[in-house]
Amino acid sequence: MRPKSPSNNRRRFGAAPSSAGAAGPADSDCSTRIDPAEALPQIQFQDAVRQRHAASLAVWVFLSTEVMFFAGLIAAYVVYRYDYPAAFSACSHHLERWVATFETADLLTSSLFMALAIHFIQKNARRLSVLCLALAFLGGAAFLVLHGHEYATDAMEGALPGRFYRLAELPAVGAPMFFALYFFITGLHAIHVAVGMGLIGYLVVQLLRGRYSPAYFNPMEGVGLYWHFVDMVWVFLYPLFYLIH
Amino acid sequence: MNPASLAPEHPPSAPARAPSYLTAETGPKSWLFTHDHKRIALLYLGTVSFTLILGGVFALLLRLELLTPENTIMQAQTYDRLFTLHGVTMVWLFMIPSIPTVFGNFLLPLMLGAHDVALPRLNLLSWYVFVVGIAVTLIGMIAGGTDTGWTFYTPYSTTSPHEVIPVLAGVFIIGFSTIMTGVNFIVTIHTVRAQGLHWMRLPLFVWGIYGVSIIQILATPVLGITLALVCLESFLGTGIFDPLKGGDPVLFQHLFWFYSHPAVYIMVLPGMGVVSEVLPALCRRPPFNYKAIVYSTFGIAFVGFLAWGHHMFVAGQSTAANVMFGVATMGVAIFTAIKIFNWVGNMYQGQVVFNAVTAYALGFIFLMIFGGLTGVALGTVGLDAHWHDTYFVVAHFHFIMAGPTLLAFLAALHFWFPKMFGKTFSARWSLIGAATTFFGFFATFTPQFLLGNMGMPRRSYAYLPRFQWLHVASTMGASILAAGLLITLFTLIHALFFGERAPENPWDATGYEWACASPPPPHNFEVTPVITRGPYEWPVIPEEARRAT
């Protein structure tokens, strides 16, 4: 997958004059199962510290695009909530608040396990790290199951967006708009949770193959940042949809 | 005369020329799976040139149709599809990706003294996503017959009898390619700078690309979500923008223009970066005020986010919002004015070398003056009531966005042609091409200002006979513009095959990118350079090294 030329260039140039004094990864005592190409910093970075900084900065910048991705929907939510206050409040009471509260707690716990997983890999406790990743994965799965249940009950009652709206007791003008926004925003968030679970699965597989070590765990840190961000989005969606007074 | 490379003690490059990035590896596989930022730049150059020619053909067909008030060569339906094709192709397929992806990719690592961009695999992925996006968009538009204009205003786009979803999906995909490029460049500028290259020594082109990347990553997602909402609206009838179901079409315009106004700065800021880089080299003196240009780049990037509402002055928006957007528009206009003053000032006490690149740069400044000031006139809310959605606005945004981006793209292509291909082009023919293109552009769009004053609405297939002679003048101008572009195209293609070998630094420019060989070796620098001087100071050559070269 990586073209041949850069690695022999590395040898021809010798170690580049690394500005930061950090000990070069090549001579740290990582175990033999580490893939040599993965451990050495890529050619365009002077040393591993810069590469790790670049990896986490890339994820942070990506997270800002994700924030802007939800920005359009939040703006739509705010305008229509301002236009139809009574309908939004009635619909919010219609949703199941207990289930949502449990979902919030569940995602927070899953976030904790992800943080612990990264914490343990830095202590080189690989088995504990895999355990925490699995628990984070289960947290995401529980969230999706509960959320699927909520969508099912809403669909049965006919509380669906726009044209498909059938529910009788809620005000007919604002309610389809609430449910349109509800399904879009929480649906988009659920997709992000599903993608996050896929990434955690990839991490578990790589961890079991011994790819990561205290010196090189950038992908884990990236997925961790993404997972915490998904949890942070839900922290805002929870009061916006379920706790309208 | 090649100034010694950056580290003065380094001996001049060995006589046996090292294989350049073009000749190091050959075969399609080495191009399609390359991680080399220079090859990816050339892939983008090919794609972007194709879309420029495509957009130009659509424009010529539009101008031909407008020769007579009624049916000239096509029906109303075809005309509507064509101006949508022209709009989408030029905006998303040429102008937004053109300078950042081609010259940003090629030059950023060279100007930062790095071996490659920070995320090379993401760089290649962004090209593939871009090509897939182009295919989906063009096929969707041509097969589906989208006729909503590049702004997709609801409720016409959601209830239009013609297929809209594939085009929205295509633009959605291209949006991701833009985000990937933006993320890549920001991380590159932050983490792979050579030793000694602190922030205030960055070349102005790098600052331009940095400002553009910030807008790209913060604005494009809002377009993505808006187009997704329109898809769901037209497919499921969910009512977000449907007035009969309680939705609000003006909200669509808010979300769309929240992206599209910063998008016009995504299109023109790289051009400003190119001119800010080219002018010091051709006037043989440092820029007039380095810090002023850097701060105005960030001024445009951030204040650009505040001014989207001036596209909606007459769309039923509240007067309070109109006043706010008017003030924000004036705020943005002032940064462009600062840049223009600095460019003109750059020639003061310089030694101006006159060739095609200078012609393009001066043409860029002249169009920018006209476009900018008509933009300010449009920004005064009172005049916009008359000019909005007429040909005055069409002329304005071509003068401030289309023309300058095109001229800056050609200026960059000519200035860095020796660096990219190692060949030189014929000075005479490139100058003729530049002059014809500039005059053709000016002749095409000045009549449209007058059409706007007469009150002819834009996007109209048929018009009243009294507008006809101005349309004929504009179409003549368009043919001159097309001729100019063809001359430039042939000059460059001719130079590609028959041009003689270019010296290392044909313009004797001071940029860091001229320190390595042209065309550069696969990994740019033999030894990672250490920057010891500013981007616009000539390298201090110790006496003995000067005598040796």
Add this chain to the structure above:
Amino acid sequence: MAAGSTSQFFNTYMRKLLFLPRQGATYAAQVDHLHYFVLLTTLAVAAALTVTGLAFFVRYKQRVPGKRGTRAGQGLLLEVLFIGTPLSFFLLWLGMGIDVYLHIVSPPADAMQVYVTAKQWMWKFDYPDGPVAQGVLHVPVGRPVKLLMTSRDVIHSFYVPAFRAKRDVLPGRYTEYWFQATAPGHYDIFCAEYCGAGHSYMRGQVIALPPAQFHAWYAAHSRGRTAQDDANDPAVGNSLVAQGERVAANQGCLKCHSVDGSAHIGPTWLGLFGRREVMTDGTALIADAPYLTESMMAPAARIVRGYQPVMPSFQGRLAAPEVAALLEYIKSLHDLPLQVHPPEGPTYEPR
């Protein structure tokens, strides 16, 4: 502007120089004066910049190859000057522009009310208790006229170049546009917002008449006689929808179909047009014009689930214009209570 001859000459000279149409509305002159001021200052600045640029270019052209320029500029005072002067001009223009804009968007209290309905590719004008005209708007000279505009399908934009102002027309909403004609004459109306294939043909005319002639025209047409010079619409005696309501009443449709959403023998007509209906045999369809016409002529063909096939056929009892009027009436019965009697619409007092 004092009507001194010099300013009059300057106004017409500049107007013709810039290809601007006649100044048909009172505020058109104000817009034009701001236009001239902005244009002249802009041309002065552009000319100054171009001349300086050319002067630098010629003065500092490289004559000796390889010679280098000197570092100059960087003066802070110069930068402040570069920022200060343009910004002050920009904000001055903005202040004047907003003043003109506020005048354009605030109609006087005694304005004459006209309802405008934009439909894909034509304009329809309803006078509150007077005639209905299509494509032609008759207005008295010297009296402010306020248009309350809505659209039946997509966004259009009511634009009269001679009045120097336009306003988008939103579907399902009302937007406001006012003017006061200064001189009798014909002023072109364009649609400025792209609205489909016929967008460029969606033109109309504002005919400004002296007050006496206007009142004569108004009286002649409000007694139901078809306006000769309107683009004639067969049943334009009074609005199509009111016609449809009368046909529904005397043909007995309202005996089985309610109009306010309440359940009845037949499906309610409120919000029927465009609604998804499920038939007895389970197939679903959109209740559009073809389906409604078919259910008038052959009701038993497709019955909505939950209703009995008791409706008689109206084949031969309903003429084509009557069917069209009925369709218009059904179409106007959105779930917006406002639409029940469209000619009146809300009389909204200006701010």
Add this chain to the structure above:
Amino acid sequence: MTSEVSARGYLVNWIVLLGLTALTFGAAHVDLGGWNTPLALAIALTKAVLIALVFMNLLHASFTQRFVLVGAGLLVLLLTGVVLLDARTRFPLATPPGSQRWLHAHAGQLP
């Protein structure tokens, strides 16, 4: 980026977050006049900041990483604020029918 938060730090942060969730849930059932929504948003913001600082290691991150989310957040506020400003001060009849400003404009005129 090298020094990390201790495992105990994560656990404490987790407990505080759960507490805040319970708090916002409880506060939603108490009628605080107009203050319900601002309070809920304030609690949500504190939780988000806690997650960012502790779980996402912003405590030891460079300035750029801190600025990134703050910048995006400001743009969200900008878009939301201006769109809301337009909805509140628009010509009353240009708002969606049945919305609060439309009903207010029609007080007494509807049948």
